Amino acid sequence: MPDYQTFDHDVLVVGAGGAGLRAAIAASAAGAKVGLVCKSLLGKAHTVMAEGGVAAALANVDDRDSWRVHFADTMRGGQYLNNWRMAELHAREAPDRVRELEAWGALFDRTPDGRILQRNFGGHKYPRLAHVGDRTGLEMIRTLQDHAVYQGIDVHMECTLVRLLTDGGRVAGALGYDRERGRFRLFRCRAIVLATGGIGRAYSITSNSWEYTGDGQALAYGAGAALQDMEFVQFHPTGMIWPPSVRGILVTEGVRGEGGVLLNRQGKRFMFDDIPENYRNQTADNEEEGWRYTQGDKSARRPPELLTRDHVARSILREVREGRGSPHGGVFLDIAWIKRRLPQAREHIIKKLPSMYHQFKQLADIDITTTPMEVGPTTHYVMGGIRVDGDTQRSTLPGLFAAGECAAGLHGANRLGGNSLSDLLVFGKRAGEFAAAFAREHAGVTVDSGQVEDAVRCALAPFERGAGADGRGPYQVQQDLQTMMQELVGIVRTEPEMARALDGIARLAEQARQVGVAGNREYNPGWHTALDLPNLLTISEAVTRAAIERRESRGGHFREDFPEKDPTWGKFNIVVRRGSDGRMQLSREPIPPLPAELAAIIEEQK
Amino acid sequence: MATETLKPDLADTGASEELEPPHRQPDPPATATFRVWRGDREGGQLVDYTTSVSPGMVVLDAIHQIQADQANDLAVRWNCKAGKCGSCSAEVNGMPKLMCMTRLSELPLEKPVTVEPMRSFPPVKDLVTDVSWNFRVKTRIKPFRPRAPDAADGTWRMTQPDVDRVQEFRKCIECFLCQDVCHVLRDHQLQEEFIGPRFLVHVAALEMHPLDVEDRVADLRRAHGIGYCNITKCCTQVCPEHITITDNAIIPLKERVVDEFFDPLGRVLKVFSRGGKA
Structure with a gap:
């Protein structure tokens, strides 16, 4: 008998911040049977902490604003490494996504004539951020949460995924465990939307909570999907x-x-x-x-x-x-x-x-x-993440979609404040819709029990090793990684330091393989931390390798040994994949040329 | 290029030449003892842990230190560590608190600090309780239903004062400390009959929402059990968001219930003016 419960969904959404909730709502509205998995309780994800506002060219405060200006601002802020199609869709659709929240009960601050008020923010030419004092994220996540719970979505709270399962190069499901009892859950589905947020816990000074261990990026990478722009980490000033x-x-x-x-x-x-x-x-x-x-x-x-x-x-x-x-x-x-x-x-x-x-x-x-x-x-945000198609948010792995912070493209080399909340609305909706369509249009898949058993075995290994002995504890390994990344792959970077970081990551990965935990499987944070470590190590390696590769300074990536921006580097995204030998491989993927219409907008807004 | 330099007001900082931030707290003792409830559904006991104390520390920091150094499997919920997510609710020295916003400098550290889970909810493990009841209760409340849009483009017009009134309730971070301290739930365990202060605040936010046209008054009386609240205001006292739960949310809702069900003149008038709600 397998040691897990099985759940069947058309679309599995992973993460219940703004992007995950919006994706789940959209997939459900498209007729899919939706499961929503989140590491914490509903409504506690990082979106709740967003303060300043959601960027959308409503032009309520300054009528010179338009999607064209917002698009140009986003591209300028991202130093033109952005996926320009995402930047265009984002600027065009954000106003409707914000107004839609109002139809679901959100109450933004008002202009004197009763419309949604907008405030100034860094890099935005006009006052553009719809807001509620400085707790906009709470307003948004609560609105989405309170809307979602009436849509017939199956919510799996306090549940963490450990592996994506594939069938013939397609997503077939995922294996996770519930925190409360430590029991495994097998999710069988035709499409998955990853909306797991960022990687801030790879650093010691961060605004991110314990959840942000790069799970989505690492799960996608492990299943064969490509990551991009991982060198671009935003350090909030x-x-x-x-x-x-x-x-x-x-x-x-x-x-x-x-x-x-x-x-x-x-x-x-x-x-x-x-x-x-x-x-x-x-x-x-x-x-x-x-x-x-x-x-x-x-x-x-x-x-x-x-x-x-x-x-x-x-x-x-x-x-x-x-x-x-x-x-x-x-x-x-x-x-x-x-x-x-x-x-x-x-x-x-x-x-x-x-x-x-x-x-x-x-x-x-x-x-x-x-x-x-x-x-x-x-450490605040990662611009890089899972490489996706601009229109559909599909990753390079069929059936796998990504939205919000864990996806890459919209923000290029640097994200403007306020563009993450609009990002998660615009692309959460798109990811949910296209995942539902994918699930509808593709036949069922089979979960390979061998993959499930292997994932279960790996997840239980820390208990086999037990605590103490000569192994180090999960918290010590995590803290060492955070301190090292902060020192060696932080705001100002050099090749020798990052080479040391790679050695350090290899050493810590070896220690992580030896980490043992005490206690039982019921709500055991030591065990959970041990299982987060491989994800943190994977994304730390991706950040470091991509940062070594990019020999220039641009946006969130600053190289003391290459302090200038180099136009040659403005033509590529750095893409990270897992090679057939299991090693991390980097490639430079050319950015497609801007269509004439978008190029003209950038020119006119200069 | 700007040449003028702008000095912040130094009167409050006590600094003269250079800017220094004020930190008035005295040096805390080097260590403190935390008496933490360890256990599960079957039961448990308080266990003492001594850990180091640094300036500005909050109770959650101490719990995290203990977890990292002494008890890796110590279960605790947390997320934002800034009083915004409402995850780390517990009872500190018997008082319902967010651990992330409870400074050690506010506590007498010469004796052990007790840290226990919220007692109104079934224990899961250590400081983690089963709060799933709250999530089920919310789905019993009729959802937001807006009036038709005011403008042709599908948008509405609202004034800031109308919005302000409801924003107070929408500040709620769902920490459930009000539910923890409410005697109807804590002592009388009337979870089946009474939705508790958190969800009365939620209903108030919906009922007073400038756009909402749903009617929840009958539900308030029957399904939501508003009559059980006898306004002891314990919930208001523990709210970390300082929502005036009783005065601004519950009492006005009680008045609506009274108007609807117990005011004969009002009932006659309503027959003639049915359609919208107050």
């Missing part, structure tokens, strides 16, 4: 840095959107010191103009604090390295100063940034309405 226990927790870009400024130890607004050439025309060259921009003056250009995240993060690092940092190794983010400009500044800050106010008050004893925050970069 403003994470909390003090006290130590909150290091990495996000401080929303919305603080800067509302007029917050970055200052070094000397009180200097250092972001004016280095404005990249391709943003010079759009950036204020004095403080007065920057302030007017944040207050809605349409004739003003945005302040340099709202340059793209990669640039702001590097500027902060420069200040720290050159000895102008704050006492705990960051810089100051000051919103309190606006009291010199606004009569009701304190009330205004609390109204616009309530959870930031609360977070600093509670966790750092700081009142942000009177005192500058100390901030520094934190």
Whole structure:
């Protein structure tokens, strides 16, 4: 008798953040029998933490905005490595996806004439982010969750996949375990949508929770699908840095959107010191103009604090390295100063940034309405991920689709703030629809019991080895990996350091194979961490190898040994696949030429 | 290029020349003892763990240290570690709290800090409880149903004050601490008859939603058991999002139930003005 329960679905959606929920809703609406698997409880996924807003060219606040401007902004932000078809679809469809949320009960902040209000954000030319104070992600995930639970979707909460199963080069199902009892579940299905989010737990300073261990990317890679752009990791410029226990927790870009400024130890607004050439025309060259921009003056250009995240993060690092940092190794983010400009500044800050106010008050004893925050970069997002087709979100493995952060393409070399929430709506819906269509159009598949048994055996191996002896614990191996990736494959990279990282990954992979766990299978986080390790190691290797390969600096990828952007490299994505010998193989895949219409838009928006 | 430098206001920081952040907390002791409930569905006991303490630590950090160094299989839920997801609910020194937002500096560390699971829900393992009842309850509540769009393009118009009123309820992070502390659920175990404060807040968010046209008042009285709440306000006190659960959500809903079922004049008037809802 097999030691697992079996569930049959047409479409299995993995992950219940925004992308997974939206995909499940879409697949269900298309008539598919849908299963939804998530590592945590419903409504706890990372989407809940998104603060600033969802980018969509509704043009409610500035009627000069349109999908064309949004498209051009996204491409510029991504340094033109983006999958331009995704960037186009995203810009065109995001407004409908946002309005649809309103039809499902979401309540965004309003303009004076009662429409959805939009705010400024880094890299967006016009105020574009629909938002709810600074808890937009909560509003979105709750709206999707509360809509999804009435759609007849089978939800498997606190369930983690360990293997994708294939049949003749097609997806046939997946094997997972439930956290509560540690029992295995076999999911048989015709199509899978991966919506598992990011890889932030590969780093020690991160805004990501325990869940973000690159499961989707690693599962897809293990099943033979291609990954791309893995060298592009976004370090958000403003994470909390003090006290130590909150290091990495996000401080929303919305603080800067509302007029917050970055200052070094000397009180200097250092972001004016280095404005990249391709943003010079759009950036204020004095403080007065920057302030007017944040207050809605349409004739003003945005302040340099709202340059793209990669640039702001590097500027902060420069200040720290050159000895102008704050006492705990960051810089100051000051919103309190606006009291010199606004009569009701304190009330205004609390109204616009309530959870930031609360977070600093509670966790750092700081009142942000009177005192500058100390901030520094934190690992936030991976632009790379599973290589997908722009229209359908299908991966290179038939039957396997991906959406949201775990998919690659939309963001190119750097993601604009606000574009992830719109990403997951637009491409979650598309992935769900095309997965349902795939399931409808393709005959059933057979699950190979040999694959299932092998996956079960591998998953139980840590218990066979047991804890203690000479093996190291899963948490120690994970922490060593995080520290190493932070030091050697972080914001500023060099080839010798990354070569050391590869050696380190190989050594830690060997240790991971020896990790043993104590206790039984019921809700055992030590075991869960042990099973996450191979995923973390796989994606860490992919990030490192791709980062070594790309001998230039672009977007989220900065090479100290190749500090300039090289136009030759702008023509390729780096793609990672598992070779037939089991080793990781890299290739350069040329980016298809832009259609004339899209090229014209980019030109006119320059 | 800007030349003026902008100094933040230093009056509050106490700094003179250079910017220094204020950290007023005193140095905490180097270690503290945590008395953690370890067990499963069958039962369990409190187990003491001593771990190191660093500035700014929260209870969840201590649990994570213990998990990493001393008890790899210690079960605990968490996600965001910033008070936004509502996963790490527990009872700290007997008080329902989010562990990620409970600073050690707020607790007397000279004696052991007890950390126990929420007691209103069946234990699963250690600090993890079976909260699945909550997810089932939600599906019994009639979903959002909007009025026809206001504009030809399928959109609606709403004013900020109308939205603000409901946004208070939509701040809920579903940590279920209110459910944990509600005596109707905790002491009387009326889970079958009463949906609890979390879902009364959810109903309030729907009923007061500017666009919603569904009517849930009859359900409130019967299926949702609003009458069981006798307004002790325990739920409001423990809400980490500071939602005024009782005054702003439950009492107005109770008034609607009274208007609908116990007010004879109101009932007559309703016969003539049926169609929309308040």
